[in-house]
Amino acid sequence: MSTVSHATHSTEHVPTTTGRTIRWAFAYDFVVRVLTMNREDALRAETIRLAAIEDGASVLDAGCGTGTLTLRAKAAAGSAGKVVGIDAAPEMIAEARRKATRAGVAVDFQTGMIEALAFPDAMFDRVLSSLMMHHLPDDLKVPALAEVHRVLKPGGQLLIVDFDRSERPRGLAAHIHKQAPSTDTPLRSFVERAGFTGIEVGHLQGGSLAFMRGVRPRGC
16 A cells, blocks of 8 residues: 655645635634534535546645545545645645655645646546635635636546534534624525536435535536
8 A cells, every 4th residue: 555755844834815714723623523513524424425436536625624535535536546635735745745644645735725726638537615605705706716726637526515504503613603704695506607517415324514516517
């Protein structure tokens, strides 16, 4: 089994973004467990199922946090798959790299922003965005989703999982929603404007999370 070894640099460049960046990687996994009411494993597994990642696929996890979902994506893509995780917070990337090293899994974790992806056109079969899109103000969603469209292969799929805006969040989730930028415009409109088609929406089982899938059309 191959391993990933990255040096951790406390002075690594922090990208400039108008989106909300979470820097407290030390507590992130605990907060996610609280927000998901200890159902994180089941919700991550369902996210991977919805992504329909095939063996050998290339996958980008945009806003990967500490890399929990990214590592699951790598397991789905197999040894021949290429999986990359990006996050605007170097602290998150450092923790994600530590997780990959401990697990002996080859995942490429990079500090980066979804609105300025440092990848060539048509590189990925799947792009995942989990519990991240609500951190972007509306005017940043447009370039972010356009970038996702650009790096997806024709026929490739975007999967977004996030809080269901139709439900009133409670507790810690309500606090996080209050701190996040405004998301008054329905997300579907941004996804459609970015050029995605075949859009599907639904809910993850037993929680207040919703998903949205869209495809970059072939020949586009």
